[in-house]
Amino acid sequence: MIVVMQSDATENDIEHVVELVRSFGLRDHVIVGTDRTVVAAIGDKRDVDTSAIETAPGVDRVVPILAPYKVASREVKPEPSEIPLGPHAVVGGTRLAIIAGPCSVESRSQLLEIAHAVREAGAVGLRGGAFKPRTDPYKFRGLGEQGLELLAEAREQTGLAVVTEVMSIAQVELVSRYADVLQIGTRNMHNFNLLSACGQSERSVLLKRGWSATLSEFLLAAEYIINGGNHNVILCERGIRTHETYVRNTLPLAIVPAVKRESHLPIVIDPSQGTGHAYMVPAMCRAAIAAGADGLLIEVHHEPERALTDGAQSITPEVLVRTIQEIKQIAAAVGRTV
């Protein structure tokens, strides 16, 4: 941590900061610059709220130096992690992980039709919500456990790994019984109790970035899960909220090289939530893979106009087939396969 003093800080102010730093168990190092003095505080005290030093007299601001995440970082584990996606696939290896399916499980016939279609198109995972977080309490909230049963049936028929959302601690055990991967939605990325609960599951966890979380907060959320004992975390970028209006969310693909530099965890991209409009999804699928993403999470519906949720951003199985064909060529350019 670096404490930057104001230009008119007194000797007493500086001494007081030095004492504070020492009282936190850190070593101090005072550097007198041309305009200002800075006090470097050396040591790793993650449990102390050192930012409070900014309220001391004569202090301009406090600049943290150490990244707050540890076990999710490449400093601790330099080689990339490969995370299981059910028994037959991994995320983070040479082969890209395409996970596709409806936003919500609506019915047996709907799910099975889509599951077979995405399997044939080349997907290795099946997404589909049984419990749906809905901003609007009057909208369809999912089939619940019946939806989980249908997902398990679809897995049996297709061999696809099942990825589905868990919204509360109470659901973790239930969903773990049916799913291969527990999805934590963007609205729950900061739900620390849920993160910890998933840290005790034996299932892999697909963790979506909060729509206005920083990269650091995203990795700290992964750290909650890992600290709970579950190392199998797949990061998922699904777009952030900005001033833009031609999209529902802005999809920041530069997070892919950033995650690769900071962390050993794999990252997949959700171009459906990430744009909000079906017509943009193929372009963003291609771009994500070209940027180096480890996979995709795509909403697919055979009849988007009548989907109960997220129809506007769901592509049809036909579009998925075409998109995966394009991705195959792009994958080769970045040393991956589909």
Next chain:
Amino acid sequence: MIVVMQSDATENDIEHVVELVRSFGLRDHVIVGTDRTVVAAIGDKRDVDTSAIETAPGVDRVVPILAPYKVASREVKPEPSEIPLGPHAVVGGTRLAIIAGPCSVESRSQLLEIAHAVREAGAVGLRGGAFKPRTDPYKFRGLGEQGLELLAEAREQTGLAVVTEVMSIAQVELVSRYADVLQIGTRNMHNFNLLSACGQSERSVLLKRGWSATLSEFLLAAEYIINGGNHNVILCERGIRTHETYVRNTLPLAIVPAVKRESHLPIVIDPSQGTGHAYMVPAMCRAAIAAGADGLLIEVHHEPERALTDGAQSITPEVLVRTIQEIKQIAAAVGRTV
């Protein structure tokens, strides 16, 4: 809902949209403009995901007309609601509700010292976290139930109503035993299961806006609580995430007149989270009251430099006293008292 067709939409495209609209149980009304045709869909079908119509051929976009919230809106209840803040005070009446206290309950002596100080300064509520949501898993996470006991003791000594955060469904019953008001933090505004659980409590709920939630999402979150059976919701603005860096959060005070126009619920402002820097807090307290807010939620610490959490944005009791003096005059200008 208005469906705006593309300028080159065909007769067939329009007919297809009309059929879709009717199949959702809505009446249609086609308006042929100079450049484009629009299809107005009349009726209230909140359970249908009508935005999916945008994927139909020839559709440019779908514009919703009805607000998604109902019971939180002024259309349903035009007069402002007064919500209990413990047995002795309300939020939303002529008297402003000043709620102050430490970010976290750290110890008995810390809490009692601060509680007495804010009481003398003119506060009617005591804030203080026993369960702390922490982005960083290595930081102090609160004293838990022991913190709740200390809050109850402070209430007994001071008469202040206790406002404290509830982070998970499992805590609702426990916290309800000790607190007068359950606080739902910004990270949990979209935690719909928690909202519903608080809807079944007999305690008032102070609901913080998610840091990138829209106003509509904020009121829908309140609607979850109300639909659960609990009408006692206090809205709280605590700042949003923007590109600004001289603050931790940008405090958008125009939400006060907006809430007053859209809803009957009272709204209080948190200038501590809303800025992140203690030196800005008095100015934002004054501004919030001048804008018409129903109260304030302020972080106060007798020794901010050594606070375990949020010291950088905590003001001292002395500053609180001065600030409340200033607020008294401003309150008069807007027809309120402290």
Next chain:
Amino acid sequence: MIVVMQSDATENDIEHVVELVRSFGLRDHVIVGTDRTVVAAIGDKRDVDTSAIETAPGVDRVVPILAPYKVASREVKPEPSEIPLGPHAVVGGTRLAIIAGPCSVESRSQLLEIAHAVREAGAVGLRGGAFKPRTDPYKFRGLGEQGLELLAEAREQTGLAVVTEVMSIAQVELVSRYADVLQIGTRNMHNFNLLSACGQSERSVLLKRGWSATLSEFLLAAEYIINGGNHNVILCERGIRTHETYVRNTLPLAIVPAVKRESHLPIVIDPSQGTGHAYMVPAMCRAAIAAGADGLLIEVHHEPERALTDGAQSITPEVLVRTIQEIKQIAAAVGRTV
């Protein structure tokens, strides 16, 4: 500047950074921490692009320490500046500067009617655009020089100081002939050639913050004007672009205490652009003054429904009268007068 090395940086990497630092004419200071080494670079070399050091091997990031602005900062001039608003008023003194008038000068009768009304309400300045920057090329773009003549006539009749926008270097001389204060609009805050040109005018300059500029960029824009030789700069906050949709812009009033801490320049608030909706303007006028602003820039129209520009955010003279009454009481609470 602090150069933070990666945790696996080699001795060679550190040495290379030290050499780079020295080659820029800065002194180096190496601090070996528990996890990482940082290199502090001491000295003030504002002409060098030191951020490029981040591309050197083993470097994690570069943290600047010095603020980039000088002559606009309080370090150089601790006491607040009072800037002339025409011959009879100043901005930054005890008396608040209320500047009001139509968005655009539309006609002689329109301008004079509004000018007299705002004068009677208590304004000291008259705003009104003769040259209008319009995002949409098909909209009304102002009366040009004829508008300037009308503004001068209104000043003669009312004694109000005239504040009007200058959009290009070519207009600086022309507008200076008619106006008391040159306004630089939000879209031109980064138009450095225009800033420099206004630096050579003898008129005061009202500089609006760019709608996504940082505070630092805002003060640097003022610095361009001051460096050109014109010290009479009035800062104006007019709202920033965020994800919020219930407002046209989000008005961040915490910039008032921030500017007071960082700079000696006065700051006024534009609650009309700052919200986009007339019904919010009185609340934001009150809040701005309570926060410590030095004045207001308000759009007023006697017939907002038919205004050629910005009608949606224009208040009527009647509302202005009421608002200024409320502000008088608030001003007293913060030691100011109207």
Next chain:
Amino acid sequence: MIVVMQSDATENDIEHVVELVRSFGLRDHVIVGTDRTVVAAIGDKRDVDTSAIETAPGVDRVVPILAPYKVASREVKPEPSEIPLGPHAVVGGTRLAIIAGPCSVESRSQLLEIAHAVREAGAVGLRGGAFKPRTDPYKFRGLGEQGLELLAEAREQTGLAVVTEVMSIAQVELVSRYADVLQIGTRNMHNFNLLSACGQSERSVLLKRGWSATLSEFLLAAEYIINGGNHNVILCERGIRTHETYVRNTLPLAIVPAVKRESHLPIVIDPSQGTGHAYMVPAMCRAAIAAGADGLLIEVHHEPERALTDGAQSITPEVLVRTIQEIKQIAAAVGRTV
């Protein structure tokens, strides 16, 4: 335009809105819904500020239906435009346009070394600033006309088309003498007088999106240039300002399919400004092409650590060579060539 009435609007309110609509020369169409009445206003009156109707009694809000841009839209010209990039290349055809070079022209040897290197790597255009817009007045602002002369010499030696920024109206004629393409920077996208001046040049114009402009504003800025008489506009996305801190700007690649749907103009991507960090540039180059962009604008420097401007985001010629190799394969997947 659709005028949405409040649920408690009276007959008089509706009648008044109908009269307003008619007084603007528009036809009205009243639709009585279950909860609210809406008034559709039919006709195209781009010169009227219809949003002001929102201030009429009983009005909830005004929803525009027509896009504000015309000549930049696909409705007017459905087939994509190919825009000249000097005498030998176009932007918008099958062949991708790679434009690369230093941020600033620093010296003859610097420019020529880089120009030859990017030519060999496969670029068809040379970028390089002679006039530099600098937020910080103390930084290097370019070599001015001498820089233009060096660019012309580099073109002579390499055959590359020269793309360079024009910052003010006064520079348009001068820069047009030397450059093949006039670049309008992100800070000037809303400088309407400059846009109009470039509309009278015979050079193509590369128009960068303002860093918080909407798509609609971006296309309207292009419309200013086209309305001035110059149809040769190349759009360029360079990233937007958001809450993200691991990048200098967030690069929203979904703008590529959005522009392709809305406009006939080609769009290139600037991954250097669009990220701010050299290590991210190759990934974003690949992603941009995969998303369907028509070209790239890349900052290249042979010695980034010592670049006078933007070194942190400049890649070396070696990295450019590798990146263009990767792009070749990706181009094939989307039916393009390099």
